[in-house]
Amino acid sequence: MIQEKKNGNIVAIITMFFIFAMISFVTNLAAPFGTIWKNQYEGANTLGMMGNMMNFLAYLFMGIPAGNMLVKIGYKKTALIAMAVGVLGLFTQYLSSLFGANLDVFTLGGFAIKLNFIIYLLGAFICGFCVCMLNTVVNPMLNLLGGGGNKGNQLIQTGGALNSLSGTLTPLFVGALIGTVTAQTAMTDVAPLLFIAMGVFASAFIIISFIAIPEPHLRKGNVEKEKFAHSPWHFRHTLLGVVGIFIYVGIEIGIPGTLNFYLADSSEKGAGLLVDGAAIGGAISAIYWLLMLVGRSASSAISGKISSRTQLIVVSATAICFVLIAIITPKEVTLSMPGYSVDKGFQMAQVPVSALFLVLCGLCTSVMWGGIFNLAVEGLGKYTAQASGIFMMMVVGGGVLPLVQQFISDAVGYMASYWLIIVLLAYLLFYGLVGCKNVNKDIPVE
Missing domain, CATH: 1.20.1250.20 (MFS general substrate transporter like domains)
Structure with missing residues (x-):
């Protein structure tokens, strides 16, 4: 029984490492993707950075609710919801490459904003909810799986290193796929990255579903929340x-x-x-x-x-x-x-x-x-x-x-x-x- 729990923890730790890397991967997709949209809107840098804006805007709405989710439904369920939301967000970004390129929605700063751009921004916003929840989960979960103390901190530092490595590789992958950006460059050119990310999230969802995760902060029953002065x-x-x-x-x-x-x-x-x-x-x-x-x-x-x-x-x-x-x-x-x-x-x-x-x-x-x-x-x-x-x-x-x-x-x-x-x-x-x-x-x- 002890050996099974230890093996389960190892699998969970490795999965958390992948998720740690995916947080950076998904977040850092926004800036290089922005070069595609910037060029399609004739070099408008502000519009090119809008995907990044939507990604981080989600934190404003999800920061405190994500913490409350840990208390009400626990780390495991919060992580599962986050990964499901991540797949939805990435798939929505992919949909921006399939339709809406010829349909004007409104005019902004002299540019006719297309439906496909709106779809992409929606996908980036949804991905923001995902990474916010994962950020809230992954640090304390690794600490718990490591048993706290120096071992828990070591796991967090290792996850942080993978997070930075992922951030390093993301612009390289995007650059290799799109090469020189032209007016014809579209989200279809980077679709492989979106599908890889969706695959990792889906795999992590399945793995985490079968693993027991410690839930020390889960509030059970009708425990009244402490009020502070x-x-x-x-x-x-x-x-x-x-x-x-x-x-x-x-x-x-x-x-x-x-x-x-x-x-x-x-x-x-x-x-x-x-x-x-x-x-x-x-x-x-x-x-x-x-x-x-x-x-x-x-x-x-x-x-x-x-x-x-x-x-x-x-x-x-x-x-x-x-x-x-x-x-x-x-x-x-x-x-x-x-x-x-x-x-x-x-x-x-x-x-x-x-x-x-x-x-x-x-x-x-x-x-x-x-x-x-x-x-x-x-x-x-x-x-x-x-x-x-x-x-x-x-x-x-x-x-x-x-x-x-x-x-x-x-x-x-x-x-x-x-x-x-x-x-x-x-x-x-x-x-x-x-x-x-x-x-x-x-x-x-x-």
Whole structure:
């Protein structure tokens, strides 16, 4: 019996690892898919980023309900519902390639918005519900399966590494499938990725259905919910941290998302890559996610000696320097970076030096979530669980802020839009220096 339970846990752990990777895979599909829609709408970056916006907008509606689902129906059922929703969202995105391309729905900014674009956005929104629920489930579930403590944390770190690896590979896969984006490039060209994702979700659904999952937080019977005299909103450092999470996710997504558009744009406005710009841009943007994996690994190794506050201050200041250099460096100044061509495979590509410094920001953004979260919940005690749900809602920043950045890039150019990123990074630097201090220690938290 014990051996069977152990084997079941191993299968569940491996499945959770796949789901951890799928969270990043599904989320990171939005930016490269955006190059397809951007080109179909004559280079409108704002419309190209709308899929990403819809994906993250779902967090605003699902953050707290997802946490409530864990209490009411448990981890297992929440995970099963999430995977079913994921299949529905991916299939809806696929439907955008089958019909609606010739039917105008309304006009926006001088562009006739087609029905197929609306269908795609609906699919992206549905996928957002999926990844929000999975994000809420997968971390505590891995901790439970590992028995908590160091083993549980080790499993979470391993899952996070796979999450970063998946984020690295996604732009490569999309770039390899679509190559150079033209007006004729459509969602049908990336359908294999959608079907692979649906297959993984379906397989995980079946596996999880037959596995027993610990449910320590499942509320059974008519247990009355405990009422607190205060809330996380009464703590200044938590309130500022909530804003920090909103800003951080916007930075994390906005830097590589806009870089991908910039490198894929062969016009005078873009980087000017004439051959397989979308594929090369995707490959170079993927290095950003690879460096996030490196940064997380390094942070895990030094976190026992260097505080979250110190790490946040250092990486925020460093990222500001990187982005500033990227902005002021002329695009005519180039260097060779690893890229991918549909015809020639992996090769060195000449790209603006700005791309290198934006990619290096992945080292900095990799540790920001953990740093902000740890500082924001310090001293919260019994209010920590409520704060976690609020933080999950604020992931919506990954949709709102990149959309604002694309609006700026449409108006004044790609590199100029990164001034927004500098302002956002300056806030995180302020939070690390001043805003993270708990000035509400008089509130009882036991």
